[in-house]
Amino acid sequence: MQSRFQTLLFATLFASTGLVCAQDLTILPAPADAWRITVGHWDAQVELTGDGVAAPPPKAEYARNAYAGASARSNNGRRDALLFDWRDLWQSTLRVESRSPLDLRPYAGGTLEFDLDVSELSHGGLSVKVGCGSGCERGVNLIEPARSWTGKGWQHVALSMSCFARQGADFSAVTLPFALEGTGSGRVSVANVRIGRDAKPGLACPDYRTESVTPAMLNESWSIDWWLPRHKEKLEEKRKLLEAGTPPQIVFIGDSITQGWEKEGREVWQHHFAPLHGLALGFGGDRTENALWRLQHGEIDGIAPQAVVLMIGTNNTGHRAEAPETTAAGIKRLLDEIRQRLPKAQVLLLAIFPRGEKPDDGQRQLNQAINKLIAGYADSRSVHFLDIGAALLQPDGTLSKDIMPDLLHPNERGYEIWQRAMAPTLQKLMGQTP
Known part of the structure; x- marks a missing residue:
């Protein structure tokens, strides 16, 4: 307003x-x-x-x-x-x-x-x-x-x-x-x-100052037809996991990059996270306020995963070139919501992935500024920060289309890199032996 x-x-x-x-x-x-x-x-x-x-x-x-x-x-x-x-x-x-x-x-x-x-x-x-x-x-x-x-x-x-x-x-x-x-x-x-x-x-x-922390459905022409039905499908997916006696041990929360675990990253997911009955709560186009709405409408209620992986914010950057402090506030609000609803889960907060071909890309620099802020949210007890961006980049800092064809979303190779870079930390958080 x-x-x-x-x-x-x-x-x-x-x-x-x-x-x-x-x-x-x-x-x-x-x-x-x-x-x-x-x-x-x-x-x-x-x-x-x-x-x-x-x-x-x-x-x-x-x-x-x-x-x-x-x-x-x-x-x-x-x-x-x-x-x-x-x-x-x-x-x-x-x-x-x-x-x-x-x-x-x-x-x-x-x-x-x-x-x-x-x-x-x-x-x-x-x-x-x-x-x-x-x-x-x-x-x-x-x-x-x-x-x-x-x-x-x-x-x-x-x-x-x-x-x-x-x-x-x-x-x-x-x-x-x-x-x-x-x-x-x-x-x-x-x-x-x-x-x-x-x-x-x-x-x-x-109000641009509070938009990132104000829960809202994603209201775009390309999302209206599928966004709310997908939310309902995720509630049903969670219900079936619980009904089968296989509650999710790990939950991913994010935007289209997280949703990609169901597409380009499907084979990697099936091998590494399906055995953990993983739940992928990624929605294309989501900004922080949209993920917040979803969490407040039941997506993580009634479960007790060992770990939650959260990565979001690149659409705050890409859609409205939001100030890093504002996006970071939205991510902090999401962390608070997760802590409230899943008090026993270990949260792995990922740095936003690099985007754009070169290091001087304006949107990449915005994401880097956000990452510097959200790194301070880690407390080494229940919230842990991990930046795997370097694993996705070439030695000169450029982003290859062999990993992200559109310089934003990973392909299957990109998801393999993501899983490998994240594995040691996840294994530690979930009490597994690497």
Whole structure:
């Protein structure tokens, strides 16, 4: 939720300029050449210079039939509205960019407003973004309200500009005052986009300072259909283990990298952890708050494993470029939840795996900063920290696609390395002889 602190933070980021904004910043309607409008995806962005344009499809074979396009509704040389159309894409964008940097600081306590007409979003998601400095963009997820507006005509949207503020953001030279990001498939129109100086009632947005520690289901277009059913399947898997008299001796908690024990790492799992009746509670896309929701809804209740392996946080990094301290707080909250529900288990807290090809990859550096913080959570009694990142890297610090083909998720060889690097510590924690 928005808070007085956020408003003050945004004012601090924007203030002390001596500038007075005489009027709202109008983005639409506007002359055709007023803004640089582009549409596309991770592989290509194309500019809308006429009435309509489509981006070339992504290069990946699985996305060759995907589509992202935009068109403009114009009147006397002015663009009144934009249509954004996308299909079968995990990420697509409609971006309205300024041809010269804008100083948005005078809009500290203001509101981003626009009208939205949702034609189709049953298999898609939508968020709105505003730039916050070089390489910085902040978004607000609109999937729930936007889906509820499908087929209902134009809806007015208002969001406090504080929704797009974070500590360290710089709004003095913004080139992206407005963007829509679509996932899956969808079709929406947008009009009457403006940033006003005055605060107005509008949609709530998460407090970035507490998002990582606030339990929540994973609410993305690509997760809605399977996330909660998978949670229920894991509850049933646990029930069957207990009913068979083979309660899990080891539990893994995490995101898609942990879920990979059921796919790329399946053979390794069957050999080393299936004999321990292991329970793999990995969910693709999960951030710390999503794993916390799952734990609070029964996934580790009623069992008493000898060991719990926890690794999570890379999606906090990748999804919202979260400050290391915030992600670390989410991991600490998970440890507290595990200790409360499984007081006798030994917890092996793993450092987040390296990601990106080179050591200077921005997201890898964020993960390393998180790892330095969470290492301090180990107490050598019930919580133990282990960093196996070096075992996954080449001597020069690069990450090989022979181990992580997408530079994030291990393949079978990667899971073999993970198991070997972890084995001595796990054997010790579980009272086994190496």
